[in-house]
Amino acid sequence: MESSVDSAGTESQIKTDDLSERVLSQQEQDRLKDDRILVSEFKQQKLEKEAQKNWDLFYKRNTTNFFKDRHWTTREFEELKACREFEAQKLVLLEAGCGVGNCIFPLLEEDLNIFVYACDFSPRAVEFVKQNSLYSPGRCLAFQCDLTKDDLRNNISAESVDVATLIFVLSAIHPEKMQQALENLYRVLKPGGVVLFRDYGLYDHAMLRFKSGNRLGENFYVRQDGTRSYFFSKEMLARLFQDTGFESVVNEYVLRETVNKKEGLCVPRVFLQSKFRRPLTPNSQE
Structure with missing residues (x-):
């Protein structure tokens, strides 16, 4: 699973390093306040039941052309290069929600000493990964996986992963199942292993442009194609990870401007x- 953030235009330089959330205009506040109608319970259950089908249809429509390759990950997350204890150590990476490989293939090109587990909710996305010319079973294992179930442990040994990435993935999972997904990640990470996270923040433009009738719950919306998106506050995200047993290292808003040249x-x-x-020391999650 991925989000449509890469398709929105050309991202400019960071606008501000302020760690507070985005300040809304009065018009934006009023619009959010007035949007109190929730999608019916029947439709919400149907969306949950058909979540995998909707993501599979997304990749059927867009194939490998929707997202840009993410060459920025090693710049933003130095752990992808610096977490080895010695130069010859192979880094074991899990990309949870790999989509069609826009993150993993730039990493495989850049670093010859890395092994990647790549999983996605969509079987079609996984097949696109396996069809890529850079895919090599000796360096990458791709498999279909529901992060909210025990699928990870069917493919990855406990405490064997150095780094896991969650890049525009957790937001697509129902809030009631997010903690289960994190617990499953926790079990395959080595003690001291890290989760590198990037996703939608509260009051992102994508949240504010949803029309009335698309709201599933607090900060949770459905797109026209049936895929869903949650918008995180710093506090909610920290609580979610800490309740699972993780230690918070960095947790910051990134405020940027995206220029859509086509629409000006x-x-x-x-x-x-x-x-x-x-944590390095055992806790209740182990």
């Missing part, structure tokens, strides 16, 4: 970029 628009984007660590 400059819109504010809000992301959360965070790092959480599995």
